[in-house]
Amino acid sequence: MLYNEKYNNCSDNELVNNFLEKNDNSFVGILYQRYGHLVLGLCLKYLKNRDDAQDATVQIFANLLTDLKKHKVEFFKSWLYVYSKNYCLMELRKRQSALKKELELKENIHLLMDSVDEHHLKEKELQVLRLEKAVDELNDGQKRCIKLFYLENKSYNEIVDITGFSANDVKSFIQNGKRNLKLKLESQMNEPEL
Secondary structure: OOOOHHHOOOOHHHHHHHHHHHOOOHHHHHHHHHHHHHHHHHHHHHHOOHHHHHHHHHHHHHHHHHHOOOOOOOOHHHHHHHHHHHHHHHHHHHHHHHHHHHHHHHHOHHHHHHOOOHHHHHHHHHHHHHHHHHHHHOOHHHHHHHHHHHHOOOOHHHHHHHHOOOHHHHHHHHHHHHHHHHHHHHHHOOOOOO
C-alpha cells in the first residue's frame, strides 16, 4: 500500500471523497493507518479472540472498498464504529447459529448411534468416499485452503502464512471451494455407487 505523506493532514471525509473520485485504495489504507487499531480493539471486545479480531479488522477494511461506494458517509469515524460493531455482531450470530447446529447434532447423536447397522455404515463410508473425491476434483488453491480450514482447523491468517496466498485469495478459495464441493456432491448423488 502506498502511504502518501501529502494526504496525512487530510480530513477523513477528504480521504473518503478522494477514494471515491480516484478509485484509489491507498486512501482507505490511510484510514486503516488512522483507525485500524481502534477497530481491532472493538473487534477484540466483541469476539474475545485476538486472531478472530485481526481477521475481522482486515475483513472490515477490505469490505470498505465496496461499501464506501454504497453509503453516504458524513462522519467517517462514528460510521466506522457502527459498521465495525455490526460486522462483529453478525460474526457472533454466525457463531451462535453454528454452535446451535452443533448442539442439535450432539443431542441427536444417540439416534445416529442407534442406527449403526451394516447398511448405515456402508452409506456413511460412501459419503466419505464421495467427499474425498469431490475435494480431489477442486482446483489446487481451493483444495489446499479447504483442507487447511476444515480438516486442520487453521485460521485465515494461518492459511495465508502457510500458503503465501493473499487474505482475499484465501477467503475466495474457501467460499468458492465450498460452493464447488456442494455442486460436485449433488452431481455425484446421481452417479452409481463407487
